[in-house]
Amino acid sequence: MDKEFKLLKKGKGFEVYTQTRNKADIFYICREQDVSLEDLGIDLDNLVLFDKSVFTTPLKEIYIRHPFATKEIDLDYIDSSFFVFGKALIESETKYNRAPASIIVKDNEILGYAVSGNDYHEKHECIRKKKGIVSGSYEICPGCHPDVHSESKAIKQIIEKGKEDLMFGSRVYLYNHWWACGPCSEKLLAQDIHKISFSKSWTKEFLKIKEDFLPKKIYVGCSLTQAPGDFKKEVENFKDKLRGKYDVLDFVGLEQGTAQDVYEWDTKCVRDCDLFIAIATYPAVGLGYEIGIRHEMKKPMLVAAKEETKITRIVQGMEYSGYEFVRYNGLEELLEMLEL
Numbered sequence: 159m160d161k162e163f164k165l166l167k168k169g170k171g172f173e174v175y176t177q178t179r180n181k182a183d184i185f186y187i188c189r190e191q192d193v194s195l196e197d198l199g200i201d202l203d204n205l206v207l208f209d210k211s212v213f214t215t216p217l218k219e220i221y222i223r224h225p226f227a228t229k230e231i232d233l234d235y236i237d238s239s240f241f242v243f244g245k246a247l248i249e250s251e252t253k254y255n256r257a258p259a260s261i262i263v264k265d266n267e268i269l270g271y272a273v274s275g276n277d278y279h280e281k282h283e284c285i286r287k288k289k290g291i292v293s294g295s296y297e298i299c300p301g302c303h304p305d306v307h308s309e310s311k312a313i314k315q316i317i318e319k320g321k322e323d324l325m326f327g328s329r330v331y332l333y334n335h336w337w338a339c340g341p342c343s344e345k346l347l348a349q350d351i352h353k354i355s356f357s358k359s360w361t362k363e364f365l366k367i368k369e370d371f372l373p374k375k376i377y378v379g380c381s382l383t384q385a386p387g388d389f390k391k392e393v394e395n396f397k398d399k400l401r402g403k404y405d406v407l408d409f410v411g412l413e414q415g416t417a418q419d420v421y422e423w424d425t426k427c428v429r430d431c432d433l434f435i436a437i438a439t440y441p442a443v444g445l446g447y448e449i450g451i452r453h454e455m456k457k458p459m460l461v462a463a464k465e466e467t468k469i470t471r472i473v474q475g476m477e478y479s480g481y482e483f484v485r486y487n488g489l490e491e492l493l494e495m496l497e498l
């Protein structure tokens with residue numbers, strides 16, 4: 159067991175573990191459904207949800223304590239192609255390597271972006287470092303000043319482009335950092351920006367978050383609209399067998415929810431899960447779209463189709479590490495592949 163990972167508190171129906179990495183306090187909470195966060199008796203200030211199990215009992219959650227957080231800004235950890243863009247941005251501006259990058263996005267359109275820093279530290283010693291300041295007091299050093307943080311620089315860029323009016327309600331994708339400072343948060347609020355997303359994969363790696371605390375999330379997608387009833391029943395049985403060992407995410411289905419609910423929840427599951435299993439035996443536009451999303455993210459995906467059914471060559475021709483196309487006779491063969 160990781161020696162930095164230790165039990166903080168234990169009570170009726172709950173256990174809280176902590177771990178401190180790179181100045182971050184991480185909380186791992188395991189609680190029964192009827193135990194609320196308040197019941198745990200721990201300081202909940204500035205705790206930001208990193209990840210949680212969705213359908214398991216007890217519930218498992220991972221939180222990170224932020225040095226600064228305000229209720230007016232919604233903070234989350236997600237995976238998004240905007241972080242791929244952020245990573246590339248930092249790599250291209252090698253001068254400020256390892257600096258955070260901010261991408262401000264509205265309705266899927268990038269309004270502005272920037273990497274933190276300027277050339278002050280190249281010519282002068284960092285004033286904060288000289289004084290031994292680890293975090294905060296950015297104002298005292300021209301190279302660390304909040305004005306050169308990526309969030310502020312991106313806002314400035316948007317204003318210079320004359321797109322200031324578009325900024326309200328947009329979202330900041332902050333890469334290479336796991337929290338935002340007070341002065342930057344104030345600048346975002348001044349532009350009516352109330353959302354900051356941090357890269358889940360980057361943070362997971364940087365803070366060495368114990369992934370194995372949470373059961374793996376599996377999302378099973380299949381043809382629904384055009385598929386026969388016995389096929390749907392077979393898929394439900396398959397999912398039941400996965401439960402217990404995995405946190406199996408459920409799709410909204412044919413009857414419940416609105417079309418918008420289906421779109422939002424199902425595509426979120428496709429993006430967030432650890433493994434996406436697409437059972438493509440019957441043709442389905444929705445499933446094809448989900449496979450496309452997952453392919454763009456290059457995350458683990460298994461596409462399965464019954465032997466001798468006709469399958470688009472698009473999915474047979476896909477190739478990346480973590481992707482597999484398989485044929486099956488019965489879905490129990492897939493359980494064997496998943497070592498169940």
Ligand SMILES: [Zn+2]
Binds near residue numbers: 279287300301
């Ligand atoms: Zn400095």
Ligand SMILES: [Zn+2]
Binds near residue numbers: 338340342
């Ligand atoms: Zn800042």
